Amino acid sequence: MASDPATPAKHELTTHTASYEAVREGRLRWAGLPGFVPDDYAELFFPPLPRHQLEAYDPDRLTGLEETRIAPLTWGPFAVTEWVPGDHITLARNPHYYRASEGLPALDEITFRFAMDAPEMATKLLAEECDIAPHHAGFQQLLPILAEAEQEGLVQVASAAGETWEQLDFGIDPIFTYRRPDFFEPVEVRQAIAHCIDRQTILDEVTYGYGKLSDTYLPPTHPLYLEAEIARWPYDPAAGQALLEEVGWLDQDEDGVREASGVPGVISGTSFEVMLFFSSSGASSHDIARIVKANLAECGIRVDLEGVSPWRLFADGPEGPFFGRQFDMVELTSRYTIDTACQPYLSSEIPQRFEWTGSNASGYSNPEYDAACESALQAHRSSRAYRMHQREALRIFSEDLPAISLFTWPRLALTRPRVTNFVVDSSSPSELWCIEQVDVE
Numbered sequence: 001m002a003s004d005p006a007t008p009a010k011h012e013l014t015t016h017t018a019s020y021e022a023v024r025e026g027r028l029r030w031a032g033l034p035g036f037v038p039d040d041y042a043e044l045f046f047p048p049l050p051r052h053q054l055e056a057y058d059p060d061r062l063t064g065l066e067e068t069r070i071a072p073l074t075w076g077p078f079a080v081t082e083w084v085p086g087d088h089i090t091l092a093r094n095p096h097y098y099r100a101s102e103g104l105p106a107l108d109e110i111t112f113r114f115a116m117d118a119p120e121m122a123t124k125l126l127a128e129e130c131d132i133a134p135h136h137a138g139f140q141q142l143l144p145i146l147a148e149a150e151q152e153g154l155v156q157v158a159s160a161a162g163e164t165w166e167q168l169d170f171g172i173d174p175i176f177t178y179r180r181p182d183f184f185e186p187v188e189v190r191q192a193i194a195h196c197i198d199r200q201t202i203l204d205e206v207t208y209g210y211g212k213l214s215d216t217y218l219p220p221t222h223p224l225y226l227e228a229e230i231a232r233w234p235y236d237p238a239a240g241q242a243l244l245e246e247v248g249w250l251d252q253d254e255d256g257v258r259e260a261s262g263v264p265g266v267i268s269g270t271s272f273e274v275m276l277f278f279s280s281s282g283a284s285s286h287d288i289a290r291i292v293k294a295n296l297a298e299c300g301i302r303v304d305l306e307g308v309s310p311w312r313l314f315a316d317g318p319e320g321p322f323f324g325r326q327f328d329m330v331e332l333t334s335r336y337t338i339d340t341a342c343q344p345y346l347s348s349e350i351p352q353r354f355e356w357t358g359s360n361a362s363g364y365s366n367p368e369y370d371a372a373c374e375s376a377l378q379a380h381r382s383s384r385a386y387r388m389h390q391r392e393a394l395r396i397f398s399e400d401l402p403a404i405s406l407f408t409w410p411r412l413a414l415t416r417p418r419v420t421n422f423v424v425d426s427s428s429p430s431e432l433w434c435i436e437q438v439d440v441e
Contacts, residue, residue, distance in 0.1 A: 001049050006060035013046055028360030029062040039339065039381040040265060048075070077105035077436035083139045085402040088113045093409035097436070106421070118142060123338050123416050126154060131440060132422065135432045140207075141411065147208040157208055157416050158431070160424040161212040161219035162411040164335045166288060168197070170406040175325040175362025177317070177354060183328065188243045189219035190401040194233035195240030196299040202291050203407040211407040216394045217336050217344075219408045224338070224390045231398040240299050244272075260299035273302040275322055275329035281343040288406065289331050303329075317356035325351060325361055333409070339381065345402050364402035369393060 001007060003014035016036040023029050030044045040043055052075045054062070063066050070083045071144065075435045077099070078091035089112040093105055113130055118138025124130045126149060133139075170184040170193075184190055203211045218225050232403045248263040249272055257273065260266040278289040286307060293303040308321065314332075317324030322332070334344070343349065347370050349360035376389035413431045415422050421437040428436050430437075 001059055002046065004059040006058070008063055013043070018191065028075070030095065037340075037438055039298070040367075041382060046393050049085070051229075061311050064176045078110060081109075086114060087324065089184065091140055099436065102118060106439040109341045110435070122155075122414060125416060128416065130376070131397045131416045132431075132438075135411050139201055139412040139414070143208045146412075146414065148212075153417060156417055156419065156420040156422075156425040157210065158413045158415060159210045159215075159359055159410040160421060160426040161221050162426070163337075164409045165217060165219075165283075166202075166206075166211075166333055166406040166409065167192075167217075167321075168292065168328075168406060169325045169332060170364075170402060171325065171329065171362060172296065172402060173325075173350075173365070174327070178225070178326040179266070180328065181270050182263075183272065185245050185265060186263075187400055188247050190404070191233055192243035192299065193296065193301070194404050195243065196238045196301070197292055197295045197404065198235045200235065201407050202288055205289055205291065207407065207410060210410040210412060212410065214405045214408050216398050216405055217298045217334070217403075218312055218394060219339070219426065222338070224387060225394065226391055228394045229391060231395070233404075237295075237298050244299065244301075249300070256297070256300065257302045267310050268331055269297050271302065271306070272300065275304050275306055277306055277308050277313055277330060278329055278331040279310045279333075285333075292331065317351050318353070323351050323356060323358075325363055327361075330361075331406075340377065342369075342376060342397070345397065346373055361401075362402045364400065366396060366400055369396045369400065372396060 002009065003011065005011070010422070016033050016038075018031040018033050021028065028045065037269050047342060053068065053073055057065060057068075071080050074080070074094055075096075075098075077094055077097045079094045079432075081092045082090040084087075087177050091110045091112070093108050094100075113124065117125060119142065120135040121130070121136060122142055122145070124140070125133045128331060143382060146155065150157050153354065171180075172184045172190075174180060198212040199213055203209065203213060206389050212219050212221070212222055216225065217231050219240035220227065226331055244258060246262045249258040250261045252261065253257045253259070259272070260268050260270040262268065276289055276292060278285040282285075289307075291304050293305055296303050312320065313330070314320055314322050318326070321327045321362065322330050328436075345362070345364050346360060347367075349358040349367040350363055350365065351358045353362060372389050372392035376386055379386035379389060411424060411426065413422075413424050418440045418441045420441060422431070423434060424431050
């Protein structure tokens, strides 16, 4: 049934499966077609389909059958007892649940009510029509209201590190037609700027404290992130200014802006003045850019701000300033995918003239980083080599700083104060991963 082309499901796994059989109770054997090596062995276990319910039907009839579409069978903590289209779905305790002897699930019944968007979800919860509002990207726009409601004890905001991070990218090696002093080639300059930026203030002002600070492209809660191996650059303007002076950026005329004095690749007397691009479509980008400008001014770097529409800022080169490698600094939001998280900063990803493809718009190039990242990309995800090379790439990134990670956007869910045992976990696609333990007081 799962492999039939008429079944409305993804067939990537079944098309690579040679056999799938029950060896004995509690044990399965999967065999794949020659040459197929899965990234994660856990993904080879796909949900069982009930023979006694489905064997009498042709696969192309399944989408129209109420007994399979409206009342699916279950092996989990709850079973569907009522489904009113467009209004609600009610689940009741499954007496055959394998953890029933532990007193789970904690609740006897759960009702899912439908809502159109994040404001409606939050409104229903504040009106006590619902107890839980699962993650919705729209909650980020409601942060001022949600933070105030939590302070008043009306709601609990559960958060975890999400998959998007706010970053500041440097134009380390611009395209040759972008004539500009070589501000960011020395790694000490990038490290100095990291010291000069008050990321905690940015996080508090933009995410109301719900975001997560990180020193790399992965959040510190990720299992590949080892605190002891990551270089950290805490907010310390004095340390930042000292690094700038070591490179040769001095404020000899005491006008508040540093000038080059023996800086490699920069004409002596050149003022440290740069342009920071940011997306004009989001208020948060402007707020971040404003704080960065004020922070860097304290360290003697003059920053001009320019808001640019996303379609223009991130257009392909040479027209787009970012991928055309014609920028000093850019504030942007990126989404990481763990399998390829290190890839955007490979030397092979640098966009080139007449071939404006690739993600490494900074022009950053480090053979050691390339070797670690490429080895990680080629290793099996379950292997020790994969973890070792990924962590090495993270370590090098945190030291070289082709981009500064400002913070990771939170994944938010809401509950009423009476809800207990509700936990948002970054590794789970659903906030209801522990629904059998959720309870109400």
